[in-house]
Amino acid sequence: MKTRLILFMAAVAATATITAACKKASSTDNTTTTTTTTIGAGVPDVYKKIYGATSITIEGNYVVIKATSLPDHKSPYYQGTQWSNKYEAYNGTNSAWNQNPNTIAESDCTYKIPLNPTVASTHATTPLGPMGVAINGVPIFNQYAAGGAALTGEINSFDQYDGHPQQQGQYHYHAEPYYLTANKGKDALIGFLLDGFPVYGPTENGKTISNSDLDTYHGHFAVTADYPSGIYHYHTTAAAPYINGSGFYGTAGTISY
Template structure:
């Protein structure tokens, strides 16, 4: 082999090693990015890709469409005992209350959340309704601060499981309050936790290492300033430990829809 052939062989070998090195990336799922099973369409902003519990996320340029089963990725006493995520729970739940299981079970749903791609403040603010008012990062719906018949959650909080969620009579698992699994395991107390139907983001109960109080928020349970995901500033909701928990007197923006 002459000198040119030796040089060419070394160059090819080096190039192959470089190719292998560049493609040997870590494929593990970051808890704040979509899972490897999520189908993400063209034009979807990166911030929505943090919804790792979605089966698909697409946009038509006006709305973002987020499809989920609504099934939590954490253990719960409400899963059927045959499910690997079933875990018996007899401890204390939200507010230090003794857990009292309701008769419902977790079942897979077929949600499509349609939310504005570019949310704007509404001229007329509409009240949230019973049922899903938004979607969390793990695909579980957010519900408002009321139990059935628009009653306070005083008694219903007793049925919140070890991660502060529970299923409705329709077997839809959901969070009325802080999604404890997201704030303590998958993300943090100050992290982005999801979006309401009006497209505005929902953040945890802390900001700048301090707990947020309701007095620091407006009537809709939010305020406007820069966040890690929105460095230019955006209106956003905060979850707090007391009523109204996630949302106050309605949506700050114009809500999209949720279908099943």
């Protein structure tokens, strides 16, 4: 009996739980939404910034991130859902904005990404669908619309925080997630792609990054606040391809639903 008790206590000690309270987007609403994230033993501190995950654990040489894909900010796409208290009419700057017919639904995703990312010998193309995860648990998509078309028309359905849901209701970002860069900073970590390399906002060392500053995969090697020895990382930019260019720089992990 004593042995079982000791083993149980050790298992509890190996797992920490953190709670991140996120202020809702409306400046007139002082309520908060709360996500409780279970953090497993050995998870590096940088991954603990993914406050929108339900759990983050280590499995061998991989970090496993589980999330529901629900944005922690308000959106016009919450209208008519069970989270209708998070509805907010479009108040962005796009005069051509046109709401798509979809509404936000919960979409459980498990991201398995390399713990120690390395450059790939063959650079795989990014998928249509999640190619990474933002720190609030929302999927990151590539620069293409359904069927591999350009985002030219679809971009007009992005809400004021630069996201929208697809047909099954999975909310996602194709470009800079304005809610995160407004609250965390334009130079902040905003997520990870499936190859394990981090994604940062559109500025670095006080400079706005443009496509010409980045390689064909939409990244470069530099020191960041999270990686003082430097690391290859992606940046969001104002122009296409927005987050990723010609595929993953590193060897991608997997995503499952």
